[in-house]
Amino acid sequence: MPLKKVPSRVAGLKFLGKDSSRSNKHRAKMNLCSILMVKKPGVPELFKTYQCQNYYHQMQVDIWESCRSQSLEAIQSMQQRNLSALADEWPGGPRAAFPKLETYKRKELRRYDKETGAEGYSLTLEALCLSWMLQLRLCYLPESEHKEQGHSSCLALLQEMLSLQSFNSFDPIAQHEILEAVAVYNGQLLEDVELLSLGKLAGESLKQARMRLHHELARINGQLEAGVRQQQFHFKYFEYAAASLRHKAAACQTGKIQRVQKKFSKLLTEVTLCDDFTKHEEKSQAEAQVLLSMIRACGDALERRSEHQHSEQLTRDFEEAKTRLLSTLRSMPSVGEKRRFEFWREEVEKWFTHNEFEEFKQVTASNMIDVVIIGAGISGISCAKHLHASDRSGQLRIKIVEAAPRAGGRAKTLEQNGSTIELGASWVHGEKGNAIYDYASTKDLLLPDSWMSDPDWRWEDRPLRHMCGLEASDAEKKVFAEVEQAFDAFLDKASLMDEPGEKSLGNLLDEKFHEWAKRKEHDARMMQAAFEFKKREFISGIGSLDLYTASLAGYVQAEDVGPECVPLRRGYSSIVQALLQEIPDSEIVYGSGVKEVKNRDDHVEVFLESGSAIVARAAVVTVSLGVLKSGDLRFTPKLPEEKLEAIRKTGFGHIEKCILKFDADTWEDLKQGFHCLWPPEGDAFRPALLRNWEQSVFAFYPNQPRSSQSLVAWIVAEGFADVSAPTKVLDLLRRCLGRQVPDPVASFLTDWGANRRFRGSYSYLSTGQTPDAFSLLGRPFGRVFFAGEHTHPTYFGTAHGAYESGARCASEVMQTLEKPAP
Numbered sequence: 001m002p003l004k005k006v007p008s009r010v011a012g013l014k015f016l017g018k019d020s021s022r023s024n025k026h027r028a029k030m031n032l033c034s035i036l037m038v039k040k041p042g043v044p045e046l047f048k049t050y051q052c053q054n055y056y057h058q059m060q061v062d063i064w065e066s067c068r069s070q071s072l073e074a075i076q077s078m079q080q081r082n083l084s085a086l087a088d089e090w091p092g093g094p095r096a097a098f099p100k101l102e103t104y105k106r107k108e109l110r111r112y113d114k115e116t117g118a119e120g121y122s123l124t125l126e127a128l129c130l131s132w133m134l135q136l137r138l139c140y141l142p143e144s145e146h147k148e149q150g151h152s153s154c155l156a157l158l159q160e161m162l163s164l165q166s167f168n169s170f171d172p173i174a175q176h177e178i179l180e181a182v183a184v185y186n187g188q189l190l191e192d193v194e195l196l197s198l199g200k201l202a203g204e205s206l207k208q209a210r211m212r213l214h215h216e217l218a219r220i221n222g223q224l225e226a227g228v229r230q231q232q233f234h235f236k237y238f239e240y241a242a243a244s245l246r247h248k249a250a251a252c253q254t255g256k257i258q259r260v261q262k263k264f265s266k267l268l269t270e271v272t273l274c275d276d277f278t279k280h281e282e283k284s285q286a287e288a289q290v291l292l293s294m295i296r297a298c299g300d301a302l303e304r305r306s307e308h309q310h311s312e313q314l315t316r317d318f319e320e321a322k323t324r325l326l327s328t329l330r331s332m333p334s335v336g337e338k339r340r341f342e343f344w345r346e347e348v349e350k351w352f353t354h355n356e357f358e359e360f361k362q363v364t365a366s367n368m369i370d371v372v373i374i375g376a377g378i379s380g381i382s383c384a385k386h387l388h389a390s391d392r393s394g395q396l397r398i399k400i401v402e403a404a405p406r407a408g409g410r411a412k413t414l415e416q417n418g419s420t421i422e423l424g425a426s427w428v429h430g431e432k433g434n435a436i437y438d439y440a441s442t443k444d445l446l447l448p449d450s451w452m453s454d455p456d457w458r459w460e461d462r463p464l465r466h467m468c469g470l471e472a473s474d475a476e477k478k479v480f481a482e483v484e485q486a487f488d489a490f491l492d493k494a495s496l497m498d499e500p501g502e503k504s505l506g507n508l509l510d511e512k513f514h515e516w517a518k519r520k521e522h523d524a525r526m527m528q529a530a531f532e533f534k535k536r537e538f539i540s541g542i543g544s545l546d547l548y549t550a551s552l553a554g555y556v557q558a559e560d561v562g563p564e565c566v567p568l569r570r571g572y573s574s575i576v577q578a579l580l581q582e583i584p585d586s587e588i589v590y591g592s593g594v595k596e597v598k599n600r601d602d603h604v605e606v607f608l609e610s611g612s613a614i615v616a617r618a619a620v621v622t623v624s625l626g627v628l629k630s631g632d633l634r635f636t637p638k639l640p641e642e643k644l645e646a647i648r649k650t651g652f653g654h655i656e657k658c659i660l661k662f663d664a665d666t667w668e669d670l671k672q673g674f675h676c677l678w679p680p681e682g683d684a685f686r687p688a689l690l691r692n693w694e695q696s697v698f699a700f701y702p703n704q705p706r707s708s709q710s711l712v713a714w715i716v717a718e719g720f721a722d723v724s725a726p727t728k729v730l731d732l733l734r735r736c737l738g739r740q741v742p743d744p745v746a747s748f749l750t751d752w753g754a755n756r757r758f759r760g761s762y763s764y765l766s767t768g769q770t771p772d773a774f775s776l777l778g779r780p781f782g783r784v785f786f787a788g789e790h791t792h793p794t795y796f797g798t799a800h801g802a803y804e805s806g807a808r809c810a811s812e813v814m815q816t817l818e819k820p821a822p
C-alpha cells in the first residue's frame, strides 16, 4: 500500500476532524461541501435532483464526527435525528434515493478505474463518497425491512471497491475510509447472524453462506492487518480490529477466538516494539497501548471462560488491566505530563466502558445453559415448574433472572404482625377451570367457603354513602340496587353478542344506560351517580384508565371461570412460595435486571444490567406489558412489526391501592367498609380526564383477609407517585363518613404504574384491536418465548392467566429444545 502525498484539502479535513473546536469543524464542513459541490460538477446536479443537499452535507459531517467518536450507535442516533428533521427535503424518503445515488456512483467509479492516472484524484473522491454512502447505508440496516437486500448490496459494493485495479494507488485517506467501512460492515454482518438470510436469498445452503462469509472476512482482515503492519497507527484500524475480535468471540468457539486474539496481540506487540513507534502521533501510540492491554485482558478473559469463572472475577481482571494500562501511559514521556494524562485517563475510561467491549466481557463470562427465564412473577415460576415437570432426563439447566430482590411480581403480600396485606393480586377469581384455584386447593391455601357468607363481607349489604358525608336514604339505595342490576344486565347482554365490533365499553354502557334511564321515573341525579359508581368500579376491574378506549370485544373475549372471589389464607405470596418450592433455589438470581435479549441462530444471549450475560438455548420473557411498552428491555434483532404493534396498542391499566391500617377499636367501626357516591359530573365520566386521582376512589373495602384491620381504596391514575396519597385518602374517608376518624396506625401505597419493573397493573384489549392481540403477544420469536398475563387469550389480566401462560411457554420451549439441530 504505497503512501502517496495526501491531497491537502482532504488531509485538512481528516486532521481537522481531530480538532473538536467549533470553527475547525465548520471549516471541515465547508471544505467537504466545496469538494462535493464545486470540484465535482456532476454531484450537485444529482443532489439537486433528489433535493437532498442539506441532508447530505450534514450527514457527511455528522458521520465524520461520529466515526471519530467510534460508535455505530452514535451514527444511528444522529441518522435518526437528521432523518426526522430533514425528511421533507427528500421526497420519497432516503431509501428511495439511495439506490439511484449508488448506481450513479458505482458507474462513475468503474469509469474512473479504467482511466486511472488521468482522473486519480476524482477517483479517490468518488471512492470516498461511496464509502461514506456505504456507512450511511449501514446505518439503515438494523431498521430496514429489506435487510437481506441491504446486506447483498453492501457486500457487492465492498467487493467492487476492494477489487478496483487502482485500489492500492488511492490516497491513503481514501483507503482508510474504505477499509473502515469494510470493518464496520464486517462487524455488522457477524452481528446479523452470519449471512444466514443472505444465504437464503442467494439460494445457498447455510453452510455455503458461512463459507462465503469466512472467505470474505479472511480477505478483509488481511487488509486490516496489512494496514496495521504498515504502521499506520490509525485510530480506526485498532478500533475495528477490536470490534471484529469481539464479534468473532461472540460467534466462534473458544479455540478459534484464542487464535484470533493471539494473532492480534502479536501484531500489536510488534507495532509497539518497533523502532519508530515513538515517532508516531501521540494519540496513535497511546491507542496502540490501550488496545494491546485490552486484547491482553480479553485473552485472559478467554482463558478463564473455559475455567467457568464468574463475571465478578472478570470485572476485577479488567479493572486490573485498566490500572496497568494507566500506569504504562503515565510512564510514557509523551503522555505522562499531567494535563495530557488527564485527557488519556478519560479516554481509557471510555475504552473500558465502551459498549462493545462490555459485551465482549459479558459473553466471555457466561456458560451456555438450556433456558433463561426473565422475571420471577407467577408466569416465570410457573414456566420453570412446568419445564422441570416435563424434563424426563432431569438434566435441564434453567436460570430465572429477576430484577427485584423477591419473587412474585404483581403478587405481593405484606406480612404485618401476623396479618397479611395484599398490595397486588388479592382474589382467586372463580373456581371451575381456574388453575390457581386448583393449585391452591391442593396445597390448602384458600380461605374456607364460609367467609363468603360472612355478613360483614356481603357485597350487597355494604353501606352506601355520599361523598358529602351523608348516608344514602333507603329510596336512594333502592335506585342504586336497580342501577347495579341493570348495569350487570347490560354487560351480560354484551357477553352474548356474537360480534361486539369496534365499540368501546364506555359507549355501550352509556347507550344502554340512557335507554334504560329514559323509562325510569327515579331521581335522575341519583341514577347518574349510581351509574358513575358502577363505571368507576368497573374500571378498576378491567384496569383501563378510560372505559372509552377499552374494547367491548375484549370484555366479551375475557373468560370468567366463575363468579367467586376467593381470598387466600396467607395471601397471594403463599402461592408464590408454594411454587418456589417446586424449583431449586439456586435457579433464581435476584436483583438481576435484564437489559437486552439477543436472538441468535441457535442460542440466545441475555445481557444483564449488572454487566454479565447468560447464554442459553432459549429465553422466556415474562416481563409485564408495561415493561415491553417502555422499551427498557431491548431485543436484537427487533421484534416483528405485528408484535410491536400489539405491544403498542394493547391496553395496560393503572390501578393502585392505598391501604390504611387501623387499631382494633377504630376497626370495629369501619370493618365493613362502604361504597361512595360522587356527585354526578355529567354523563362523560372518564377517570383519565378527572381533575385529580381522588375522584377515582369509589369505595373503601376491607383488605383481605380482614384480620389485617385495614381498608383499601382503589386508585386509577397513570404513573401514580403521589406520596401524600395516604393523607388525602384519609381525608376522603373522613369526608365520606362525615366525621373524624382516628389516624391509621400504618398506611401502604402501591406504585405499580411508576415502578419501572411493572409500569402498570394488568392488561386489557383496546378499541380498534383484533381479539388475537394477546395470542400475538405470546407468539415466540426465534428462540425467544413470551409468557405473562398479557399473553393469555382469555384469562388476560389475572394470576391464573399468568400461571397458564407459563405452562404454555414451557411446552413450546421443550418442543424447540427437543428438535434435532438443523
Ligand SMILES: Cc1cc2nc3c(=O)[nH]c(=O)nc-3n(C[C@H](O)[C@H](O)[C@H](O)COP(=O)(O)OP(=O)(O)OC[C@H]3O[C@@H](n4cnc5c(N)ncnc54)[C@H](O)[C@@H]3O)c2cc1C
Pocket (backbone or CB within 6 Å): 374, 375, 376, 377, 378, 379, 380, 401, 402, 403, 404, 407, 408, 409, 410, 411, 423, 424, 425, 426, 427, 428, 429, 592, 593, 594, 595, 622, 623, 624, 627, 633, 655, 656, 657, 752, 756, 757, 758, 760, 761, 762, 787, 788, 789, 790, 797, 798, 799, 800, 802
Ligand atoms: C393492584 C393489582 C391487583 C390485582 N388483583 C388481582 C386479583 O385479585 N386476581 C388476579 O387473578 N389477578 C390480579 N392482578 C393481576 C395479577 O397480579 C397479574 O396478572 C399477575 O401477577 C402477573 O404475573 P406475571 O408473571 O405475568 O407478571 P409479573 O408479576 O409482572 O412478573 C414479571 C416479573 O418480571 C420482573 N422484571 C421486570 N423487568 C425485568 C427485567 N428487565 N429483568 C428481569 N426481571 C424483570 C418483575 O420484577 C416481575 O417480578 C392484580 C394486579 C394488580 C397490580
